[in-house]
Structures are given as structure tokens and as C-alpha cells.
Amino acid sequence: xxxxxxxxxxxxxxxxxxARRVRELGVYSEIRPFTTPIEEIxxxxxxxLILSGGPSSVWDEGAPAIDPGTFDLGIPVxxxxxxxxxxxxxxxxxxERSEEREYGPATLEVTDGDDLFGNVPEESGVWMSHGxxxxxxxxxxxxxxxxxxxxxxxxxxxxxxIWGTQFHPEVAHTEYGKEIxxxxxxxxxxxxxxxxxxxxxxxxxxxxxxxVGGSKVVCGLSGGVDSAVAAVIIQHAIPDQLxxxxxxxGLLRDKEAEEVVASFRGMGLNLAHVDAGExxxxxxxxxxxxxxxxxxxxxxxVNVFEEEAARIxxxxxxxxxxxxxxxxxxxxxxxxxxxxxxHHNVGGLPEKMSLGLVEPLRELFKDEVRAVGAELGVxxxxxxxxxxxxxxxAIRIMGEITEERLRILRHADRIFIAELRSSGIYxxxxxxxxxxxxxxxxxxMGDERTYESVxxxxxxxxxxxxxxxxxxxxxxxxxxxxxxxxxxxRGVNRVVYDISTKPxxxxxxx
Ligand code: XMP
Numbered sequence: 001x002x003x004x005x006x007x008x009x010x011x012x013x014x015x016x017x018x019a020r021r022v023r024e025l026g027v028y029s030e031i032r033p034f035t036t037p038i039e040e041i042x043x044x045x046x047x048x049l050i051l052s053g054g055p056s057s058v059w060d061e062g063a064p065a066i067d068p069g070t071f072d073l074g075i076p077v078x079x080x081x082x083x084x085x086x087x088x089x090x091x092x093x094x095x096e097r098s099e100e101r102e103y104g105p106a107t108l109e110v111t112d113g114d115d116l117f118g119n120v121p122e123e124s125g126v127w128m129s130h131g132x133x134x135x136x137x138x139x140x141x142x143x144x145x146x147x148x149x150x151x152x153x154x155x156x157x158x159x160x161x162i163w164g165t166q167f168h169p170e171v172a173h174t175e176y177g178k179e180i181x182x183x184x185x186x187x188x189x190x191x192x193x194x195x196x197x198x199x200x201x202x203x204x205x206x207x208x209x210x211x212v213g214g215s216k217v218v219c220g221l222s223g224g225v226d227s228a229v230a231a232v233i234i235q236h237a238i239p240d241q242l243x244x245x246x247x248x249x250g251l252l253r254d255k256e257a258e259e260v261v262a263s264f265r266g267m268g269l270n271l272a273h274v275d276a277g278e279x280x281x282x283x284x285x286x287x288x289x290x291x292x293x294x295x296x297x298x299x300x301x302v303n304v305f306e307e308e309a310a311r312i313x314x315x316x317x318x319x320x321x322x323x324x325x326x327x328x329x330x331x332x333x334x335x336x337x338x339x340x341x342x343h344h345n346v347g348g349l350p351e352k353m354s355l356g357l358v359e360p361l362r363e364l365f366k367d368e369v370r371a372v373g374a375e376l377g378v379x380x381x382x383x384x385x386x387x388x389x390x391x392x393x394a395i396r397i398m399g400e401i402t403e404e405r406l407r408i409l410r411h412a413d414r415i416f417i418a419e420l421r422s423s424g425i426y427x428x429x430x431x432x433x434x435x436x437x438x439x440x441x442x443x444x445m446g447d448e449r450t451y452e453s454v455x456x457x458x459x460x461x462x463x464x465x466x467x468x469x470x471x472x473x474x475x476x477x478x479x480x481x482x483x484x485x486x487x488x489x490r491g492v493n494r495v496v497y498d499i500s501t502k503p504x505x506x507x508x509x510x
Contacts, residue, residue, distance in 0.1 A: 004028050004030055006050070007051075008033070009031050009032065009054075010053065011056070016328070018050055018052055021178065025178075025191075026195050027195055030044070030046075032329070047189045048191075050079075052083055054081075057131055058088075058095050059095070059097045064086075065090065071090070075161075075189070076161040076189050080165055084165060088138055091162075092139055095132050096132060096133055098131050101131045102133075104127070105173060106125070106126055106148055106149065107126070108154075109147065111143065112144035115188055116180060117145065118183050118187060127171040128167050130166060133152075134150070134152045137152055137155050141155045142157075150166050153165070153167060169181050201233065205233065208233070211356075212237075212241065215241065215315070215316035215317055216242075216317070217243070217317040217319050218245065219234065219243070220245050221269075221271065222246075222388075223246070223382075224385065224387065225366075225370065225373065227320075228264070231244055232269070233372070233376065234319055244271045244272070245271075245272050245274060245308045246271055246273050249276060249297065250277020250281055251277075251394045252392055253393070253413055254410040255414075267379075274308050276300070280296075281403070284297070284394060288400055294395070298390070298391075318355040318356070318358070319359070320359050323364060324361075386430065393409055395508050395510040396409060396434070396508065396509065397435075398510065411485075416432060416481050425471075428471070429471050430465065431460055431507060438453065439454050441494050443486075450493045452491055453494075457481065460507055466502075467501075467502055470501060
């Protein structure tokens with residue numbers, strides 16, 4: 001049985017980070033909602049439990065809680081922030097309600113460096129983000145660290161093997177966070193740390209073989225990292241049973257289709273290239289509403305994919321590059337959030353196809369997919385590509401999509417990306433692209449007055465696309481890009497740089 005650390009989620013923005021940090025230690029970690037029944041936890045037989053932080057106060061009416069029996073499962077428990085306050089409350093200590101939050105850096109003073117704080121200096125920086133604080137420890141517990149604001153910045157009951165920290169060890173600002181989590185996961189819980197990309201691939205391959213048997217699998221490739229790595233794992237498992245389909249929507253970047261096809265064929269994948277650009281453009285004629293564009297593209301994608309898949313006789317499975325963040329049952333603290341954009345609409349499962357699903361990446365975070373891809377020899381030019389939305393250039397052309405606008409955008413985009421690559425900053429940027437702005441402005445070229453379109457440059461840094469800052473690209477690079485676009489791309493006489501963060505703006509303009 002694979003060693004697992006179970007993280008019970010109380011809705012903290014850092015919950016996924018806890019799982020990722022544990023995995024970085026070579027130990028598989030899963031996130032479940034705090035409502036997970038105790039029998040289910042037993043069935044998963046984790047080596048230890050981590051209770052995440054969360055936005056609630058233990059004093060709130062209906063504050064999230066767990067069965068106190070969870071502490072008697074015979075496995076170590078670590079409560080972080082809200083997790084520590086809840087532990088205190090459930091086990092008979094006192095939590096003080098506070099209207100003020102302690103937020104930001106603080107100094108931790110370790111008073112017991114035995115287990116959780118082994119190899120952690122007496123004083124170090126930690127990251128705090130809490131309202132309530134522990135006032136009186138539950139019976140059997142002792143304080144093992146102090147901070148300016150908390151007499152019990154961390155606590156333990158060595159006998160019952162329960163620990164709590166008021167601060168967030170999973171956050172990079174906590175100087176010795178990695179050591180603390182390692183002390184818990186490896187030292188206290190006794191995990192071996194053998195979960196690596198290689199071991200993941202071995203297990204995934206045998207799982208795929210077992211699931212699929214002798215059947216055929218159809219896989220849609222988008223050119224992105226996830227579908228590529230999913231296909232390559234399946235290829236390793238069942239080389240003669242995989243049929244890949246690349247739907248060319250006509251909304252891709254310059255030369256992208258050719259490059260994608262060449263690199264996938266180079267990896268030995270059996271690939272059908274469906275050139276469906278005309279169909280997409282026809283359906284998008286005079287459509288300007290972003291959500292309508294997405295809907296049409298999503299529908300048409302499914303149509304094309306289905307037609308192509310129907311040619312593969314006897315296909316019983318559909319492969320998808322679903323990732324772990326899509327699978328985690330999120331703890332909704334404030335109710336389901338409003339739909340801002342209907343993402344992930346393209347390449348969605350055509351349910352009527354009634355195929356079984358193969359999702360080899362369901363357990364992985366994005367950075368782990370890259371590591372697995374590298375292990376499998378997926379070329380760096382595919383692994384390192386910026387994310388590209390399913391609806392492609394359609395949502396980067398404001399308003400109507402025309403051949404002329406596509407030409408302008410492709411050309412401008414090619415120049416921007418080429419300059420980012422040649423100046424060596426492409427890999428520091430999460431996503432960079434150009435946007436066609438259908439606004440005409442006046443310019444002067446030679447002695448002539450011009451009246452042409454605007455191209456906006458968008459480049460952001462981000463960890464997961466959920467929040468983003470605009471990339472601080474050096475002025476001389478921006479200048480070069482601007483000069484080249486205005487000189488080389490017919491129909492553009494003005495280039496602007498988008499300096500909006502997300503939120504309140506989004507990364508894409510539509
Ligand atoms: P936003 O614009 O919402 O984008 O800040 C966040 C991330 O999602 C990508 N994106 C999409 N991906 N279909 C996709 O597959 C879509 O309709 C879509 N819209 C945005 C965007 O490129 C960024 O990485």
C-alpha cells in the first residue's frame with residue numbers, strides 16, 4: 001500500500017500547498033474535505049493526518065469540525081492554524097476569539113526542539129495568518145514554541161502524537177517550513193519518501209494496462225503539456241492501442257499545428273491531424289460575445305472529435321489530461337463562486353460517446369506533470385510551453401474573428417514570443433501573448449498619416465493562473481518588440497503593454 005498523508009481541508013487558501021510540500025518530500029498526499037467520514041479515513045489508511053487552516057473561527061455558528069474520534073485513529077495528527085485551534089477546542093483547551101488578525105511575518109522561538117522542531121534554530125521567521133488564538137492548552141499538551149503574539153505558537157501531546165502550529169509551515173515565508181513538515185512526515189509519521197516521478201510512472205503504467213486490457217484508447221491532443229504527458233504515459237503502457245487526435249481549430253498560433261504534429265509524431269505517437277479551421281471560422285462568423293465564442297468552439301470541438309473518433313473502430317476508452325486541482329472536492333466557504341468564464345469547455349468529455357475514461361494524471365499537480373513528462377522524455381519545448389486556452393486566438397481577438405485579424409495577431413505574437421525567448425526571459429513568465437484590439441488610432445509613418453489597429457502585449461507571472469501580476473519586462477525588450485511589430489506587421493501602428501493584475505482583471509482579455 002502506498003504511503004499517504006491525508007490533508008483534511010477546512011477551506012484555507014494554502015491547503016493545496018500543504019499537499020504539494022508533502023509530495024516534494026517524496027510522500028504522496030491527498031486532500032479531502034473536513035466532512036470526510038471517519039470510516040473513509042480508516043479505509044484510506046493514511047500514515048498521518050494534517051488538518052489545514054481555514055477562514056472560519058471556531059466560535060462561528062456551524063464552524064467546521066471533525067469527529068473527536070479522529071484523534072484516536074492511532075496515527076499522528078498535525079493541526080495547522082485553524083486545525084490547531086479546532087484541535088484545542090475539541091480536546092478541551094481554550095481558544096480566544098479575536099476580532100483582529102495576526103497576518104504576516106513573525107519570529108518563532110522554539111522551546112522544545114525534540115521532534116517537530118528538530119534541526120530548526122531557536123529563532124526563525126514564520127508566516128502567520130490567523131484571527132483566534134490558543135489561550136489554554138488541552139490537557140496532556142505542552143507549548144513547544146512562542147511568538148510575539150502567541151504564548152502557544154505550537155503545541156504537542158507526545159503521548160497521543162498530536163501536534164499543532166499556529167503559523168503556516170507550508171508557506172515559503174516560513175523559513176524552516178520544509179524541515180518542520182519533513183520532521184512530521186518522515187520523522188514522526190515514519191514515511192519512506194519513495195514517491196517519485198519514476199515510481200509514479202511505473203504504477204500508472206500498470207494501472208492503465210489493468211484498466212484497458214486489449215481495448216483501444218482515443219486521446220485528444222491540444223499541444224499543451226497535460227494532454228501530451230497523458231498520451232505519452234499511455235503510449236508507454238499500451239503502445240499499439242493508442243489513437244491520438246489533434247483537432248486544428250484554425251485558432252492556433254503561427255505554425256503551431258505543424259510544430260505540434262511534428263513533435264508528437266517524433267515521440268512515436270499515432271496521430272491524426274484534423275484540419276477543421278474552416279468549420280470553426282464559419283460558425284464564428286460575426287460572433288462577438290466571448291461566452292458565445294467559447295460555447296461554439298466547445299461544441300464544434302466535440303463534433304469534430306466525435307466524427308474522427310468514430311473512425312477508430314472498437315475504441316472503448318477516452319484519455320484525458322485531468323489534473324488533481326480539477327478533482328479535489330473543494331470546501332466551499334462562501335458558496336459556489338459565480339462563473340467568470342466558462343473555462344475548460346474545449347475538449348470536455350463528449351458524454352454521449354459512452355466511453356470509459358483513462359485519466360493518468362488525476363493525482364498530479366501541474367509541476368509534477370512536468371517532472372513526469374521529463375522522466376518520460378517529453379521534449380522540453382513541449383514541457384516548457386506557456387498555457388494556451390482551448391478557444392485559442394478567438395478570445396484574443398476582441399470582437400469579430402476574421403482571417404485578417406488572425407493574420408495580424410499571429411504575426412505580432414510570433415515576434416513577441418521570439419523576443420522573449422531570445423532575451424532569455426520566456427521561462428520566467430507564466431503566459432505571454434498579444435491581443436488584437438479593434439480600435440483604430442492615428443499614427444505617422446514616413447510622411448504619411450496612418451489610421452490602423454492596436455495590439456496589446458500581455459505577459460504575467462503566476463503560480464497557478466488563479467492570481468497573476470504583470471511581468472516586469474525590461475523596457476529595452478518591450479521597445480524592441482514594439483518597434484518590430486509596428487514595422488513588420490501590416491495593419492498595426494500602435495503597441496501597448498497591459499499592466500493589470502489578476503484580480504481584478506483576468507489574464508485573457510475575453
Ligand atoms: P483568466 O483569463 O480567467 O485565465 O485569468 C486563467 C487561465 O485560464 C486560461 N483560459 C482558458 N483555458 N479555456 C481554456 O482551456 C478557456 O475558455 C479559457 N479562458 C482562459 C487562460 O489562458 C489562463 O491560463
